[in-house]
Amino acid sequence: MGEQLDRATAHSSPTPLIQDRELGTGTVTLVGAGPGDPALMTVAARDALASSTIVFYDRLGPTDDLASWAPQAELIDVGKLPGFHRVPQGEINRRLVLAAQQGHRVVRLKGGDPYVFGRGYEELVACRTANVPVQVIPGITSAIAVPGAAGIPVTFRELSQSFTVVTGHDPFSDEFCAALVTLVRSGGTVVILMGMQRLSGHLLQLRQHGLTAATPAAVIMNGCTAHQRLVTAEVAQLPHAVAEHGLSSPAVIVIGDVVSLAL
Numbered sequence: 001m002g003e004q005l006d007r008a009t010a011h012s013s014p015t016p017l018i019q020d021r022e023l024g025t026g027t028v029t030l031v032g033a034g035p036g037d038p039a040l041m042t043v044a045a046r047d048a049l050a051s052s053t054i055v056f057y058d059r060l061g062p063t064d065d066l067a068s069w070a071p072q073a074e075l076i077d078v079g080k081l082p083g084f085h086r087v088p089q090g091e092i093n094r095r096l097v098l099a100a101q102q103g104h105r106v107v108r109l110k111g112g113d114p115y116v117f118g119r120g121y122e123e124l125v126a127c128r129t130a131n132v133p134v135q136v137i138p139g140i141t142s143a144i145a146v147p148g149a150a151g152i153p154v155t156f157r158e159l160s161q162s163f164t165v166v167t168g169h170d171p172f173s174d175e176f177c178a179a180l181v182t183l184v185r186s187g188g189t190v191v192i193l194m195g196m197q198r199l200s201g202h203l204l205q206l207r208q209h210g211l212t213a214a215t216p217a218a219v220i221m222n223g224c225t226a227h228q229r230l231v232t233a234e235v236a237q238l239p240h241a242v243a244e245h246g247l248s249s250p251a252v253i254v255i256g257d258v259v260s261l262a263l
Contacts, residue, residue, distance in 0.1 A: 026100035028127045030120045032113040032139015033061030035146055036224035044137045049073070052107040054099050056092065060111025060250055061139075070107070089119055093126035100132040111250075113141040117167050117193055141165075143191045146223030146252040150230045151263030154189045159257040162188040168195020168202055168253065177209040184211060189256035196249045200239040206255075211235060216259035221251040232262050 029048045034040040041062065049055065049070040057063055059079030066075055078087040078095070092108075099106045114120025114136055127134035143165040147154055154163035164183055172180070180190050195202055199219075207213060213236035221229045233241040235255065 026102060026104045026106060026132070028096050028100050028106040028108060028123075028132055028134040030108045030114045030123055030134065030136045031110065032118075032137060032141075033057075033063075033109050033111055034140040034224075035112055035142040035149075036060075036062060036222065038062040038065060040140050040145065040224060042137065042139065045139065048107050048137055049109070052105050054104045055107045055109055056095065056099075057109040058111055060142075061109065063109075066109075073107070089122060093123055096123055097126055097130040097132055100127070101130070110139070111142065113139045116141045116143060116165065117169075142223060142252055143193055146220050147191065147218070147254050147258075149224045149228060150218065150220045152218060152220075152254055152258055152261060154191060154254075154258065156258050156261065159261075160187055160189045163191060163256075164188060165191045165193065168192040168198055171198065172202060172205050174209070177205045181206055181209045181211045184215060184256050187257070189254065189258050192253035192255070194249075195253050196242075196247075196251050199242065199253065202253075203235050203238060207235065211255075215255060216257055218254045218259045218262060219247050219251050220254070221247045221249075223250075223252055230262060232259055 031045045031048050033045060046069060052070050052073045054074045054076065055066065055070050056076050056078045057066060059081070078092050096106055096108055108123055110118045110120065112118060120136065124134055124136065144154055155161065162183065164180070166180070184190055192202065213234060215235045216232065217235045217238045218230060218232045219238065219242050229245070229247060231241050231245050231247055
């Protein structure tokens with residue numbers, strides 16, 4: 001019946017992980033689950049889950065009702081925590097390919113959109129390299145939806161004519177900081193994902209490259225969920241405000257004049 005798949009965290013389900021299937025008939029679907037509210041998942045996402053036989057899911061995005069959305073499927077948690085990837089990306093790629101080769105209808109469920117810092121394209125390449133049929137179902141990215149749920153439009157005719165989404169996972173280079181400061185000064189909005197661990201450092205870097213200390217900024221934690229929390233402050237005061245209110249990951253950081261419009 002083929003090589004056994006290693007499992008990180010699996011929930012019981014009617015369908016065993018390894019079955020007597022015709023080899024080589026499986027598929028992989030990379031699914032964006034949206035920013036957190038199950039109501040914001042697409043119809044195509046729900047349809048893919050309903051027909052799946054195995055789901056590899058992340059910690060972000062809606063998963064509380066996953067067993068009912070994918071009643072035939074084995075559910076496997078491959079989620080990553082900040083600074084701790086218990087299932088490395090290369091291993092996730094391997095498991096997707098192996099499950100499809102064993103005949104499964106595989107769903108790779110990701111928070112937000114698979115192609116916005118979700119490493120979805122790496123998984124797509126792994127499947128194509130192995131000649132595994134693969135498709136992508138886009139999702140609503142938290143970079144736009146979470147600020148919106150907090151009353152912050154990433155663009156507004158009178159304040160912001162553009163927005164830029166960046167990852168805060170790694171330190172910013174001097175050149176990158178200078179570019180972001182130029183964007184904000186010219187009426188742009190900067191949205192930082194995965195930036196909470198380096199929040200103080202990133203903001204200090206931006207100020208050292210000319211970002212005004214009084215620039216409006218916000219952190220939205222658990223956006224698009226019942227547990228959403230918002231803190232707004234000037235850039236110079238934001239780290240203190242975040243610490244004072246106990247905000248942490250997952251959160252979206254917004255910098256720019258549009259923050260002044262927050263609810």
